[in-house]
Amino acid sequence: MSLVSLIKSKLVSPTLDEQLNKIRKPIGSLGYDPWGFNNESVKLGFSLSKHLYEKYFRVQASGVEKIPAEGPVLLIANHSGQLPIDGLLIGYALASRQENPRIPRAMIERFFPTVPYLGNLLNEFGAVLGDPINCAKMLANDEAVIVFPEGVRGSGKLYRDRYRLMRFGNGFMHLAMKYRATIIPVGVVGCEETIPAIANIKPLAKLLGVPYAPVALPAILPAKVYLNFGDPMVFDDAEIPEEDVTERVEQVKAAISELIDKGLTERKRLF
Amino acid sequence: MTEKRRPHILVTGAAGALAQQVINRLRNDCDLVAVDFREQVYLGDDIPSYCIDFNKRVFEDLFRRYQFDGVIHLGRIQSSQLTRMRRYNANVLGTQKLLDLSHKYGVSRVVVLSTYHVYGAVAYNPALIDEDAPLKSAGLTMDLVDSVELENLANIYLWRYPDLNITILRPCNIVGPGVRNSISTLLSSARAPVLAGFSPMMQFIHIDDMADAIVLAYSKNKKGLFNVAADDWVAYQHALKLCGCSRVPIPSIPPALSAFILRTLNLKSFPSYLMNFFKYPVVIDGRLFAKEFGFTPKRPLKEIFRYYRENKKPV
Numbered sequence: 001m002s003l004v005s006l007i008k009s010k011l012v013s014p015t016l017d018e019q020l021n022k023i024r025k026p027i028g029s030l031g032y033d034p035w036g037f038n039n040e041s042v043k044l045g046f047s048l049s050k051h052l053y054e055k056y057f058r059v060q061a062s063g064v065e066k067i068p069a070e071g072p073v074l075l076i077a078n079h080s081g082q083l084p085i086d087g088l089l090i091g092y093a094l095a096s097r098q099e100n101p102r103i104p105r106a107m108i109e110r111f112f113p114t115v116p117y118l119g120n121l122l123n124e125f126g127a128v129l130g131d132p133i134n135c136a137k138m139l140a141n142d143e144a145v146i147v148f149p150e151g152v153r154g155s156g157k158l159y160r161d162r163y164r165l166m167r168f169g170n171g172f173m174h175l176a177m178k179y180r181a182t183i184i185p186v187g188v189v190g191c192e193e194t195i196p197a198i199a200n201i202k203p204l205a206k207l208l209g210v211p212y213a214p215v216a217l218p219a220i221l222p223a224k225v226y227l228n229f230g231d232p233m234v235f236d237d238a239e240i241p242e243e244d245v246t247e248r249v250e251q252v253k254a255a256i257s258e259l260i261d262k263g264l265t266e267r268k269r270l271f
Numbered sequence: 272m273t274e275k276r277r278p279h280i281l282v283t284g285a286a287g288a289l290a291q292q293v294i295n296r297l298r299n300d301c302d303l304v305a306v307d308f309r310e311q312v313y314l315g316d317d318i319p320s321y322c323i324d325f326n327k328r329v330f331e332d333l334f335r336r337y338q339f340d341g342v343i344h345l346g347r348i349q350s351s352q353l354t355r356m357r358r359y360n361a362n363v364l365g366t367q368k369l370l371d372l373s374h375k376y377g378v379s380r381v382v383v384l385s386t387y388h389v390y391g392a393v394a395y396n397p398a399l400i401d402e403d404a405p406l407k408s409a410g411l412t413m414d415l416v417d418s419v420e421l422e423n424l425a426n427i428y429l430w431r432y433p434d435l436n437i438t439i440l441r442p443c444n445i446v447g448p449g450v451r452n453s454i455s456t457l458l459s460s461a462r463a464p465v466l467a468g469f470s471p472m473m474q475f476i477h478i479d480d481m482a483d484a485i486v487l488a489y490s491k492n493k494k495g496l497f498n499v500a501a502d503d504w505v506a507y508q509h510a511l512k513l514c515g516c517s518r519v520p521i522p523s524i525p526p527a528l529s530a531f532i533l534r535t536l537n538l539k540s541f542p543s544y545l546m547n548f549f550k551y552p553v554v555i556d557g558r559l560f561a562k563e564f565g566f567t568p569k570r571p572l573k574e575i576f577r578y579y580r581e582n583k584k585p586v
Contacts, residue, residue, distance in 0.1 A: 029503050030503070032503075036471075110394070113395075118468075123472075131395065
């Protein structure tokens with residue numbers, strides 16, 4: 001027995017195997033989809049995330065049932081905490097919900113595909129290069145896609161800027177309008193405290209070819225995470241000027257801001 | 272009463288396995304003439320076969336003699352063959368000559384075989400690349416310039432001479448019995464190099480399916496540019512595993528080191544300029560061709576890989 005199948009047999013129970021097989025996924029005969037998602041790897045990822053989600057970050061999620069059971073969905077969230085832990089936790093929350101679980105896809109930073117091992121691993125777990133064409137084709141495939149419109153502006157921000165929403169790109173709104181995708185705003189509280197960074201060494205980041213080089217503890221702190229899913233928002237596909245698109249983006253941003261405030265009020269202590 | 276004239280078709284690249292499959296599918300209903308740049312092949316008494324350089328004047332005699340109705344241009348010299356210069360002459364200038372003659376002698380249907388390599392392998396490629404995506408490979412490596420130029424040329428002739436009815440096919444990796452391209456060589460070998468930590472998504476099409484696609488493209492008169500690929504995908508290293516190849520990892524960072532190692536090894540099946548195709552995915556969207564031409568590949572990936580696994584040791 002190979003190492004991978006040994007680990008898999010230890011981690012993935014037959015019930016989980018069956019549970020994940022039942023979820024609809026547009027995959028080919030060998031369990032892959034065009035973006036590198038792999039049905040077998042995702043089972044491993046799911047089991048590992050379970051521990052992180054339940055034991056380490058003790059995630060408290062509310063409103064996950066508001067995500068439609070089918071059709072194109074964009075999960076729009078605030079981004080924070082240097083590493084894409086927020087994406088992983090949102091993904092797990094939807095994949096593990098009792099009724100109509102879905103395996104969402106996450107749009108990731110353009111730098112990841114160039115990293116050996118990690119890039120492929122993220123793809124196998126369902127993460128996809130954050131390209132508008134990828135997002136469009138996935139929405140056309142009726143997938144649920146996690147998007148952080150702040151991008152690296154959000155994940156790379158410093159601890160002193162925590163819970164301050166950075167500028168949102170308009171790309172997601174254009175796609176939501178074109179593909180009539182339902183937008184679910186998500187407020188993430190707690191991820192800011194997982195890797196608090198006090199500074200960003202820009203020359204080092206440039207040298208290494210990475211988006212940012214944070215000065216932070218070399219550890220991920222076990223902050224308690226609150227995920228609040230908001231009410232579905234649907235926008236028509238009318239031909240409107242960019243100004244009005246920005247206005248719509250602001251509506252989503254305001255909804256996320258409210259959800260963050262809700263999470264911050266719910267939170268009694270950091271860890 | 273005169274019998275209906277059978278279509279006369281010129282098939283180039285006749286020494287290749289794909290052209291022979293296409294010839295076998297068409298020989299009952301058409302009068303074929305086979306040519307190849309590399310060697311003369313015997314294809315039966317009914318099919319005249321020539322070894323000819325398209326750039327030589329005698330090539331025109333074939334057009335005069337046989338009065339072709341159609342041309343199926345499969346004779347593209349692959350990037351692993353010949354020198355860059357000779358490839359340019361054969362692929363670009365040769366194709367230009369072929370298209371000029373086709374126009375001069377009133378050919379009314381042309382099918383040109385290209386490759387998905389023209390899209391180029393970069394880390395920022397989206398998956399399911401459409402036909403209208405930019406062809407990045409010319410900017411990435413000099414060794415694929417001729418492939419891109421061949422396509423550009425075919426595209427120019429496509430709009431300049433609408434009567435030629437040109438259809439350009441950009442297939443994914445063509446594999447299967449008899450295929451001698453670099454990816455087929457890798458899958459059939461006992462050991463194959465991989466770049467450590469990279470296993471891009473790939474698409475494969477069986478040579479029989481590809482031959483069907485070419486014949487279908489020829490028979491339906493729809494000009495344009497089409498990707499040809501099945502709706503099925505597999506990671507490179509997984510494909511090697513299913514073909515029974517043991518993987519030999521090559522350090523992948525820094526990229527200059529991997530390029531140096533590959534240049535030193537000088538493997539025909541894993542040349543340094545194709546390195547990024549084993550690093551980043553180039554996944555094409557074949558749905559337009561499938562829809563327009565009603566094409567469905569019949570051989571699944573498992574069957575393709577079984578062939579390679581069972582034929583590791585040739586008798």
